[in-house]
Amino acid sequence: MTLAIDAHGLKKSFGDTLAVDGVDLTVRGGTVYGVLGPNGAGKTTTIRMLATLLTPDAGSASILGYDIVREADAVRGLVSLTGQLASVDEDLTGRENLILIGRLLGLRGGAAKRRASELLAAFGLSDAAGKLVKHFSGGMRRRLDIAASIVVTPQLMFLDEPTTGLDPRSRNQVWGIIRALVAEGTTILLCTQYLEEADRLADRIAVIDRGRVIAEGTPSELKASVGSGALRVRLLDPDQRDAAAHVLERELGEVVLEADPAALSVSCASGDRAAETVAELSRGGIRVAGFSLAQPSLDEVFLALTGTTAQAAADESTDRDKQEQPA
């Protein structure tokens, strides 16, 4: 079977910034492929090359068998892009946006209008259809953006951080839409900063950092390589953090002190053990403001894979950018 995406050694630099530094990706049709990385890792640049918006400096890639440079036009006929910046027109209404895309894709007058109405209804946007998009909420805008990407159902869809900045409810709506797309056979390349998102939706994940793929595999493989999960505790009183760290270390093992002076986390696989440990903290007179048992965060994946935190990697990439821009 032809691969949905087959990329080898993609490179792209902007001036002195090496944004993408030799990315290989192999994505099978009908699957969701997650690309996970911190700010500045090169996710958007990779997507923009694959969607034929940027020409790679080196390397090659084909989408469903078509070369992204030589056969860019054929590629455009198979894919659609939901960019990181909302790729809808703010100065038009929701309905006009969908009619616009429909007509550009070859739907004629009435058909474009009917398609717009159908999508607005399916995405819960009928009530807001006549409002200008600049007055939409973030969640509505995202849904409209995805609706615009399936005015004609693509074989491959690029989604660049579709839930960044959304509240949990809107995020879940977007996840529902993605699941529906996959169920109907669309292949999805999903860029995200959230491991949880990649974990829930993706069949395979590539972790990228500074333009390179540093790990690749199924979500379980990836998590296994990082560790099971983490108990994260926030204290009412930051002064008690050392005491809390002592208890957690005794009960569960090596403790990570987070940037928040009242928070700390420790790797922990079992809910029962986590509950006992939190109880142990209270017994010791340590006041807990909140706690969660979460999957490893992107920070932890990063820590495990690179030895630095995602935040540090992002900061470093920002620093690189700053140096390049003349004051």
Add this chain to the structure above:
Amino acid sequence: MSIAPTPTADTALTDADEAAVRTAITSISRPPRASRTSAALTFGWRGMLKVKHVPEQLLDVTITPVMFVVMFTYLFGGAIAGSTAEYLNYILPAILVMSVLFTTVYSGVALNTDLTKGVVDRFRSLPIWRPAPLVGSLIGDSVRYVIAGTVIIVLGVILGFRPGAGVLGCVAALGLVVLFAFGLSWVFTTLGLILRSPNAVMNAGFMGIFPLTFLSNVFVEPDTLPAALEAFVDVNPISILSTAARGLMEGDAAAADIVIVLAVAAGLTAVFMPLTTRLYAKR
């Protein structure tokens, strides 16, 4: 608080919604691609929709021309030619040319503003004729040129302008000016893609169009000028355009002038349209 999101939120998109989304996905098959014309006209429609939502945008193509007409007729009119009505017959075609050509700078400004928006990435990822977004927005802008031109001519007639070739002559003159403006707009869309900010485009644009307009026969008789300037004024396409527009309105246009104007417009389009398209694809 570091409490994990509750799993119940997962039902935010109900099963029914998800089913509707799935139906929407399967209920469409890919139609044949839009033709070049249809894609370009669709982008023109997009431009019209923006005007519909923000009609104030039309102020610059209506107020400015009105100001020009009134100012030139009453402030400078008497002084230069002796009588207002006579002067109006001379100056109105020139004001038409000047106002419409000034408006072309805004095509570049608007494109530069558009580029900062995410929707451009979607347009560029669509399987459409590459220049369609650009041709389309210039078609939309041409409608603005027509509005500006109509305002000028109608106001002129109210103030006493009596063109020899009547309505038909005016329509022909307006058509010629708009065609030339369409060609010239490509220069400014190219600028709009090269320069970094809308303001830079505006400044550079007017820096080019001001001297070109004033070093034409738009407002002065060339033979009152020093020889070197006169030579330039004579070959300036804007002079030829304004002579042709005046001729069409009076009914005594030289065919050669019209041909030159159309050739310059076609030449500008032939050079700057591919350049703009390439820059648009790369940015």
